[in-house]
Amino acid sequence: MHFWNRYNRPPKHENNDIQDVIFEHSVNCPKPAPHPGDGGGIQPRTQRGYTVSVSLSRLERQLGYTFKDQELMVLALTHRSFAGRNNERLEFLGDAILNFVAGEALFDRFPLAREGQLSRLRARLVKGETLAVLARGFDLGEYLRLGSGELKSGGFRRESILADALEALIGAIYLDAGMEMARERVLAWLAGEFEGLTLVDTNKDPKTRLQEFLQSRGCELPRYEVVDIQGEPHCRTFFVECEITLLNEKSRGQGVSRRIAEQVAAAAALIALGVENGND
Numbered sequence: 001m002h003f004w005n006r007y008n009r010p011p012k013h014e015n016n017d018i019q020d021v022i023f024e025h026s027v028n029c030p031k032p033a034p035h036p037g038d039g040g041g042i043q044p045r046t047q048r049g050y051t052v053s054v055s056l057s058r059l060e061r062q063l064g065y066t067f068k069d070q071e072l073m074v075l076a077l078t079h080r081s082f083a084g085r086n087n088e089r090l091e092f093l094g095d096a097i098l099n100f101v102a103g104e105a106l107f108d109r110f111p112l113a114r115e116g117q118l119s120r121l122r123a124r125l126v127k128g129e130t131l132a133v134l135a136r137g138f139d140l141g142e143y144l145r146l147g148s149g150e151l152k153s154g155g156f157r158r159e160s161i162l163a164d165a166l167e168a169l170i171g172a173i174y175l176d177a178g179m180e181m182a183r184e185r186v187l188a189w190l191a192g193e194f195e196g197l198t199l200v201d202t203n204k205d206p207k208t209r210l211q212e213f214l215q216s217r218g219c220e221l222p223r224y225e226v227v228d229i230q231g232e233p234h235c236r237t238f239f240v241e242c243e244i245t246l247l248n249e250k251s252r253g254q255g256v257s258r259r260i261a262e263q264v265a266a267a268a269a270l271i272a273l274g275v276e277n278g279n280d
Contacts, residue, residue, distance in 0.1 A: 081147030
């Protein structure tokens with residue numbers, strides 16, 4: 001039984017906003033009535049007269065999956081700026097599935113890789129930039145339900161919104177068809193990315209690894225500060241603190257140069273985050 005059913009799925013007509021779009025889809029209405037905030041329901045934002053059914057079926061072909069419950073698809077495409085009932089919960093679910101599927105595939109593909117190497121490869125696969133590129137390949141921005149403010153500001157092109165919507169679609173596919181179908185679609189979408197991965201890619205310095213890890217989770221970049229310098233000019237020791245939003249305490253490092261001290265602090269942050277264990 002899927003989570004959607006276990007946790008009291010709303011009645012069929014609880015949300016008129018979404019139900020209207022589904023109804024329009026089912027009857028293939030040639031000119032869908034506009035909905036407050038999006039100027040025309042689920043159809044390309046260019047508003048060139050496409051019917052709802054054409055728009056959704058085209059996106060399904062691009063995704064390689066046809067939804068049995070199209071309400072799930074519509075919800076996955078609904079940004080929080082458009083409605084109170086939006087894709088954030090599906091995004092949460094899809095993010096977890098994406099990380100698991102990518103991790104499982106990497107575990108099988110690189111049997112000799114260490115934990116830290118696998119973590120770094122996974123971070124590259126699931127980072128927002130990678131997902132946004134995939135979403136643009138599906139023309140996903142054309143189908144998003146956005147509030148008027150996001151539409152005017154170009155939200156349909158924004159990397160974070162595109163990446164979140166793709167994760168929401170992963171969650172929707174899982175609820176609609178189960179884990180095997182979700183795994184199949186994720187692996188198909190990421191096939192090109194997997195082909196370009198090698199363990200050589202993991203031989204990066206700690207600052208780069210920390211930055212890529214934070215970027216993959218949409219977090220702010222780390223801030224480094226020299227807090228002390230000791231010793232004679234020809235033999236100095238630099239003390240640096242690294243601050244990131246995911247940790248309550250700053251990580252620290254020291255070295256004979258500022259660069260080395262920053263690398264040590266970044267490595268300490270990766271260990272504190274649980275991304276690496278100190279032996280990678």
